[in-house]
Amino acid sequence: MTRTRPRSHHRLVVVSLGMLLAIGCTGLLQNVGARWVTRQVASELDLDEAQTAATRASVDRLIAAAPAALSSKVDMLVATVDAAIAKGLTEKKLLGMERQVDHLLDVVAGGIIDEAAPILATLRDDQIDFVYARFQKRLEDARERLAKPKEERLEKRQDDFVESVEDWSGSLSDAQEDALRRYIARLPDESAAVLAADERRIEAMGALLRTHPGTQAIRDALWKEWKSREDWGPHARPPEARRAEGRQALLFVYGLLDGTQKEHASVHLHELHDKIDGFFGATDS
Numbered sequence: 001m002t003r004t005r006p007r008s009h010h011r012l013v014v015v016s017l018g019m020l021l022a023i024g025c026t027g028l029l030q031n032v033g034a035r036w037v038t039r040q041v042a043s044e045l046d047l048d049e050a051q052t053a054a055t056r057a058s059v060d061r062l063i064a065a066a067p068a069a070l071s072s073k074v075d076m077l078v079a080t081v082d083a084a085i086a087k088g089l090t091e092k093k094l095l096g097m098e099r100q101v102d103h104l105l106d107v108v109a110g111g112i113i114d115e116a117a118p119i120l121a122t123l124r125d126d127q128i129d130f131v132y133a134r135f136q137k138r139l140e141d142a143r144e145r146l147a148k149p150k151e152e153r154l155e156k157r158q159d160d161f162v163e164s165v166e167d168w169s170g171s172l173s174d175a176q177e178d179a180l181r182r183y184i185a186r187l188p189d190e191s192a193a194v195l196a197a198d199e200r201r202i203e204a205m206g207a208l209l210r211t212h213p214g215t216q217a218i219r220d221a222l223w224k225e226w227k228s229r230e231d232w233g234p235h236a237r238p239p240e241a242r243r244a245e246g247r248q249a250l251l252f253v254y255g256l257l258d259g260t261q262k263e264h265a266s267v268h269l270h271e272l273h274d275k276i277d278g279f280f281g282a283t284d285s
Contacts, residue, residue: 034059046130051122058115065111067280073104078273085266089254094247109226117219123209132206139202142195153191158184165253168268169261176256183252187245193236200233201225 038056041047047055077100084093123131145153158181165180166172172180208221230239257265 034063044131044134045119045123046127047119051119054119054122058119062111062115069107069111070104071277071280073100073107074273074276076100077104078269082266082269085262085269089251091247091251094250098243098247106226110223113219113222113226117222118215120209120218120222121212121215125210128206128209132202135202135206139195139199142191142198146191146195150189153189154185157189168265169253169257170264172261179256180253183249187249188237190232190236190242193232196235197232 034056037059038052041055041059042052045051077097080093080097080100084090084097145156161184162172162177162180205221205225208218230242254262
């Protein structure tokens with residue numbers, strides 16, 4: 001049930017991960033999914049034919065490696081979450097889930113970074129400029145959202161939170177939704193710090209890529225950025241404080257849910273697990 005906001009410069013990681021874990025459960029759909037991921041990455045980076053071919057080979061290797069790297073870890077995480085839904089969430093249990101999620105994401109990110117770095121090392125200056133311009137457009141979109149009235153931004157945060165909870169719980173009562181909206185209204189809005197962190201990191205990665213430093217330097221830089229992704233700079237709270245706040249939010253939400261809604265969350269969890277198992281099964285076939 002943990003949700004993580006992706007950083008802009010990790011778009012390659014996020015797009016690839018999302019598709020690797022979500023595409024269908026047959027060899028045909030796997031092939032279609034791999035082609036889709038390749039097209040998305042090629043479009044994002046303005047790749048030429050040779051770079052696109054290398055990307056497809058990387059995607060195929062990631063898909064082939066996924067079951068051995070991830071299957072048991074996903075199974076364990078699902079079992080942990082399901083037991084907590086049934087028996088009750090506690091701070092201690094949530095800390096254990098965080099550790100499992102962190103380890104799982106590190107395995108995924110590490111594999112994708114290893115595959116992405118050699119491709120990024122081949123980017124020409126005009127391709128780097130293309131990627132940089134696309135990121136600048138996204139940053140400008142974020143600045144426009146940040147410039148909206150405080151009340152409008154709060155309402156969007158509330159809407160997103162309620163929608164996220166309903167994905168797991170099913171329909172909420174008016175009283176439950178009102179309680180969630182009041183809860184979010186009490187939390188700090190750190191959108192400005194997030195934007196500033198994205199701006200700094202995109203500038204740093206762009207400057208590095210323009211030096212054409214080679215695969216290992218790019219791999220090291222991407223891994224460093226991945227591991228520091230929750231550090232939003234000196235004007236934001238430390239990651240530990242935000243994680244503690246997130247755990248408290250989950251405990252608050254859990255306390256609002258009735259038995260039917262908790263059962264709905266369990267069913268939703270197993271539906272997601274079945275999709276991932278289907279992907280792993282297709283990969284093994």
